[in-house]
Amino acid sequence: MRHDAQLWIQPNQGLWLGPAYVERKSESSQPPEPVNQAVIAEIKWLAAVLRVERAVLRHQWALWRSGKANFNPEQPRDWHGRWTDAGGSGASDGRIRLAGDIPTGDSPEIPKERPPTPKARVAAYKLAARRLLQFGGPIGKLIEAAEWLRQQSPLIQSYNDPPSSLQELQDAASTPAAGYDIHHIVRQDQEDHFPRELIYSPENLVRIPRMKHWDINGWYQRENPDYGWQTPKDYVDGRNWDVQRAVGLEALRFHGVLKQ
Amino acid sequence: MTDSLERMSVSQLVERFTQDGLKQFTAELYDEHTTYNRLSREMIAISEELKTRAGDQRAALMVLFAHPNPQVRLMAAEVTLAVAPIAARQTLQTLWDQREFPQAAQATQTLRALERGDRKPT
Numbered sequence: 108m109r110h111d112a113q114l115w116i117q118p119n120q121g122l123w124l125g126p127a128y129v130e131r132k133s134e135s136s137q138p139p140e141p142v143n144q145a146v147i148a149e150i151k152w153l154a155a156v157l158r159v160e161r162a163v164l165r166h167q168w169a170l171w172r173s174g175k176a177n178f179n180p181e182q183p184r185d186w187h188g189r190w191t192d193a194g195g196s197g198a199s200d201g202r203i204r205l206a207g208d209i210p211t212g213d214s215p216e217i218p219k220e221r222p223p224t225p226k227a228r229v230a231a232y233k234l235a236a237r238r239l240l241q242f243g244g245p246i247g248k249l250i251e252a253a254e255w256l257r258q259q260s261p262l263i264q265s266y267n268d269p270p271s272s273l274q275e276l277q278d279a280a281s282t283p284a285a286g287y288d289i290h291h292i293v294r295q296d297q298e299d300h301f302p303r304e305l306i307y308s309p310e311n312l313v314r315i316p317r318m319k320h321w322d323i324n325g326w327y328q329r330e331n332p333d334y335g336w337q338t339p340k341d342y343v344d345g346r347n348w349d350v351q352r353a354v355g356l357e358a359l360r361f362h363g364v365l366k367q
Numbered sequence: 368m369t370d371s372l373e374r375m376s377v378s379q380l381v382e383r384f385t386q387d388g389l390k391q392f393t394a395e396l397y398d399e400h401t402t403y404n405r406l407s408r409e410m411i412a413i414s415e416e417l418k419t420r421a422g423d424q425r426a427a428l429m430v431l432f433a434h435p436n437p438q439v440r441l442m443a444a445e446v447t448l449a450v451a452p453i454a455a456r457q458t459l460q461t462l463w464d465q466r467e468f469p470q471a472a473q474a475t476q477t478l479r480a481l482e483r484g485d486r487k488p489t
Contacts, residue, residue: 215393230396241466321398322469328400330407331473332445333480338404361472 221255229321232259236266236318261286265316270366273356276313288320289313292355293348294327294340301348311352315364323358372416377424384413385431388439395438395469407442414446425450432458437467441474448481448488456481 217235222228235249235256246264250257265286271279280289292311293301305311315323327340334342339358343351359365372380387406394403417424429451431443444458459474480486 215396226397229398233396237468240468322472325395325398325400326469326472329395330404331476333476333486336407336411357476358472361476362468363466363471 217249217253217256219253231256232262233318233321235259236263239263240267262317266318268316268364270360270363272366273313276315276359276365277309279314280309280312282314284314286317287314288317290315290320290323290359292359293351294343294355297343297351300345305348313359313364315359319362319364322362323364326358326362372412375416377417377420377427380413380417380424381427381430384410384428384443385434385439387413388431388434388442389436391442392436392438410442411446423450429454437462437470441470444474445477448477448486452488 330336387410391406428443444455448455462474463471
């Protein structure tokens with residue numbers, strides 16, 4: 108558990124006001140369907156497997172960070188995540204194996220040497236920042252493993268910021284800082300639809316970690332199941348200011364930038 | 368593509384889904400959104416194909432809830448909410464709890480949409 112876990116919003120701490128909520132007509136709630144006991148047992152078992160898997164991944168990362176001798180992240184693991192000398196458990200229980208037939212992991216490592224292309228460097232920054240956020244620990248450990256990242260430590264470190272209030276993010280917008288960007292809650296590319304004074308007003312500007320800014324820009328461009336598999340960008344295009352602002356604030360919350 | 372999916376076994380479809388999720392993970396890292404979106408559509412097609420199999424075989428994707436890659440877990444959970452609502456939600460919740468961004472962002476968005484009743488998995 109992170110030392111600052113209490114600062115993070117939890118998805119079950121009440122409802123955020125979303126654009127779909129703004130627009131949605133009230134619908135009567137339906138009673139939950141009865142759940143088969145066998146299904147419950149299966150789910151409990153899967154949850155246990157998931158916990159083991161997460162523990163193994165954390166352990167792997169700790170070993171990688173500490174540079175432990177003989178640690179080989181490519182060593183095969185069995186269905187339960189345990190390392191094996193062979194190629195997995197053999198799926199004797201008739202289930203599909205996670206190690207073996209089904210490809211596992213394949214998450215790229217942070218390169219020790221500076222990648223030659225900007226695109227590859229950006230990917231490496233993302234990997235480094237996300238690992239720091241997920242596993243914690245001092246940024247120095249990451250830099251020890253990949254010295255070329257030292258120059259980008261403000262960029263990587265800022266990704267680790269806990270969520271702030273809207274007022275704090277807006278106040279910070281007047282003070283540029285390394286590793287941070289000024290972000291428009293209602294997107295800057297909506298200038299054709301709304302007056303410039305609104306787009307560039309202090310209420311619409313927030314200072315956020317640069318890589319969170321990248322994440323949010325990417326989120327707008329990826330097809331999203333909660334917008335009927337259209338992109339959030341397509342969803343907001345042509346909608347009114349309030350809907351666009353609600354989506355913009357949701358994006359900040361979902362990415363752990365804005366407190367509830 | 369649909370034709371080829373029709374000829375695949377359930378385990379082959381699960382493997383294809385997994386491969387697509389791993390490619391999506393890389394596409395996100397490299398900001399290749401067109402590739403990411405094409406893979407999303409293919410993964411939806413796979414889940415639709417599994418749905419048509421006797422007894423709705425989408426539950427076969429539940430094995431991926433324990434996959435090491437967060438993108439694979441995210442997409443498996445997204446398309447199995449109708450057949451494994453509790454385990455799929457738990458998988459999404461774990462992505463958020465473990466701060467596995469950017470997948471955590473999508474996971475919490477879906478959890479919110481389900482809580483509000485804006486998302487009704489079928």
